[in-house]
Every structure is written in C-alpha cells, then in structure tokens.
Amino acid sequence: xxxxxxxxxxxxxxxxxxxxxxxxxxxxxxxxxxxxxxxxxxxxxxxxxxxxxxxxxxxxxxxxxxxxxxxxxxxxxxxxxxxxxxxxxxxxxxxxxxxxxxxxxxxxxxxxxxxxxxxxxxxxxxxxxxxxxxxxxxxxxxxxxxxxxxxxxxxxxxxxxxxxxxxxxxxxxxxxxxxxxxxxxxxxxxxxxxxxxxxxxxxxxxxxxxxxxxxxxxxxxxxxxxxxxxxxxxxxxxxxxxxxxxxxxxxx
Ligand code: MN
Numbered sequence: 279x280x281x282x283x284x285x286x287x288x289x290x291x292x293x294x295x296x297x298x299x300x301x302x303x304x305x306x307x308x309x310x311x312x313x314x315x316x317x318x319x320x321x322x323x324x325x326x327x328x329x330x331x332x333x334x335x336x337x338x339x340x341x342x343x344x345x346x347x348x349x350x351x352x353x354x355x356x357x358x359x360x361x362x363x364x365x366x367x368x369x370x371x372x373x374x375x376x377x378x379x380x381x382x383x384x385x386x387x388x389x390x391x392x393x394x395x396x397x398x399x400x401x402x403x404x405x406x407x408x409x410x411x412x413x414x415x416x417x418x419x420x421x422x423x424x425x426x427x428x429x430x431x432x433x434x435x436x437x438x439x440x441x442x443x444x445x446x447x448x449x450x451x452x453x454x455x456x457x458x459x460x461x462x463x464x465x466x467x468x469x470x471x472x473x474x475x476x477x478x479x480x481x482x483x484x485x486x487x488x489x490x491x492x493x494x495x496x497x498x499x500x501x502x503x504x505x506x507x508x509x510x511x512x513x514x515x516x517x518x519x520x521x522x523x524x525x526x527x528x529x530x
Contacts, residue, residue, distance in 0.1 A: 282308030282365040285393070287351040288372065289320045289385025292343045296371030299411045300403065303418045304368055309340065311364070313355035315385075316343040320372075324349050324388035334358070348389035356396045367393025368422075370403030371414065375439050377492040378454035378484060381505060390435040391507055401425065405440035406495070414440045417500055421448070433507040439495040449499040454490035456482040 284304045288297045292314035304310045316335065325347045332350055335343040342359065344351045348369065356363055369389040376384040386402045393400030401421075405414055421438060430436070459482075463475040484492035494501040514521075 280306075280308055283360060283362075284308045284310045284366045284368060285352065285355045285360065285364040285398070286310055286312050286368045287314045287348050287355065287389045288370050289315065289318070289322065289348045289389065290373050291315050291318050292337070292341075294318075294373065295411060296373055296403075296405065299415060299418070300368055300371055303415060303422065304366070306419065307422055308365065311340040311342075311355060311359055313342045313344055313351040313359060315348060315351060316345050319347055319385050321383045322347045322385045322388065323383055324391060325385075326350060326353075348385040349392045352389050352392040352396065356398075363397035364393075365398060367396065367398040367400040368403065369393070369401070370405075370438075371411075371418070371440070372402075372404035374404060374407045375492075375495060376402065376404040376437060377439055377495060377501070378456040378482075378490070380456065380482075381437060381453070387435070387437060387505070390437070391433075391505075394433055394435055394507075399426070399430075401436040401438060403438045403440070406442035408442050409440050410443075413444055417445055417448075421500070421502075430504055431506070435505050437491070437503040437505050439491060439501040439503075441495050441498045441500065443498060445500045446498045447500070448502050449494040451491040451494045451501045451503045452487070452489050453503060453505075454487055454492035455485040456492070457485075458482050 286300050301310050301312055327346045327350050332346045369386045372386040376387055381387045390400040390402035459480045467473050486493040491501040491503045
C-alpha cells in the first residue's frame with residue numbers, strides 16, 4: 279500500500295507552508311519527491327518555459343527548487359528526477375481559493391493537469407487564506423486515504439478547496455462564476471511614468487450558485503470539484519445538423 283511514488287509541487291514556491299504540510303501528509307502514503315518553483319509563480323496556469331534554460335537545485339533528499347513554472351516542475355520531476363510517471367501528482371496547498379474560473383489562471387491547477395497528462399492520478403489543493411493548516415491536515419489525509427476509490431476518467435483532476443475553520447464534510451461540487459473588481463489599476467511611478475497593477479485590491483466575489491464550489495467552500499465544506507481538460511461544449515456538439523445548415527448550407 280505504501281510503495282507509491284508521489285510528486286508534489288505548488289505555485290507559491292518550495293518554502294510555502296502549504297507545500298510543507300502536503301509533503302508531510304503525503305509521506306504517509308509513499309515516497310514523496312518535491313519539485314517546486316524557487317519563488318512565487320502563482321497565476322501562471324499551464325505555462326511552459328520554452329525559451330530559456332531551466333535549473334534544478336537539489337536541497338536535500340528528494341527535494342528540489344526549480345527556476346521554472348509549476349508545469350516545468352512536474353515535467354522535470356517526472357522526466358528527469360524520477361524518470362517515470364509517479365503514482366500521484368499533488369499540487370498545493372495553495373494559499374487562497376481556486377474556485378470557479380480561478381482554475382484557468384491557477385498554477386496550482388495547471389500543475390495537476392500536467393500530472394494527468396504525464397499519466398498519474400492528480401489533484402490540486404487550495405485553501406482559504408486564513409485557514410489553519412493544523413485543521414486542514416486530517417481532512418487532507420482523509421481525502422488521500424479515500425480518493426483512489428473514486429475513479430476519474432482520463433485527463434481529469436480533482437480540485438479541492440479547504441474552507442476557513444473546521445469543515446462540515448466533503449462536498450462534490452460544480453464550478454461557480456466569479457467577478458473581479460478593479461481588474462487593472464493604473465498608477466504613476468516616482469518618475470512620472472504610468473504602471474499597471476492587475477488584480478486590484480478587492481478580492482473576487484462569487485455568484486455562489488447552489489451546488490457550486492464557491493458556495494460549498496464559503497459555507498464551510500471541503501469543496502471537491504472533478505475537472506476535465508476536454509472543454510468542448512456537449513450541448514453544441516449535439517447540434518451538428520443545425521451547424522451544417524448554418525455553415526455549409528445554401529442559405530444567405
Ligand atoms: Mn498560489
């Protein structure tokens with residue numbers, strides 16, 4: 279049971295407390311190899327470094343800092359450090375939620391998607407910025423003890439968000455929608471030149487649709503969302519005849 283190989287990474291950097299907890303809990307399930315960015319690389323999604331060299335700095339047994347993105351870390355971990363696909367690729371625990379459309383920007387989620395592309399079971403973990411890691415720990419362990427009993431199809435990952443405070447339980451969720459305010463802020467530097475700051479100072483607000491990840495996480499549940507990489511819209515694909523009439527027909 280405990281001979282698994284587990285690759286862990288994150289987008290907050292190798293020294294983030296969330297990664298430390300993930301490493302400690304994952305070690306109860308197998309050999310843990312950590313390959314993580316040498317600085318905060320949040321919101322780089324699935325970015326790959328194709329136009330520069332990458333360095334891997336060994337920092338003790340099975341622990342490496344990499345000067346690339348979270349996806350670079352997964353690739354180097356699988357192809358260079360382990361030289362085979364690990365059983366699990368775990369990413370996080372991110373300092374801050376990844377709910378709704380956050381998952382498109384998140385480096386935490388991007389790394390987990392790279393994990394399934396490399397042939398491993400993969401999950402992304404995030405938490406409320408004020409969540410207590412000591413409270414999260416047993417819930418993370420429970421998830422890892424049980425997640426192999428729930429099979430996901432190919433190219434799918436689990437996206438887990440831990441709430442603030444003692445969770446009420448695990449809840450299977452859909453994705454919510456979010457709205458960001460003051461998305462681009464323009465300021466002026468001491469030399470009078472304008473600069474821009476993305477994200478603004480107010481955090482996102484969520485629709486909190488019933489059954490959604492944001493509703494669950496903000497209501498105190500561990501929000502568990504199965505995510506897929508194949509984004510094609512099934513409702514439109516079911517209307518092939520309609521499409522052909524529009525684009526291939528003889529109409530106006
Ligand atoms: Mn982050």
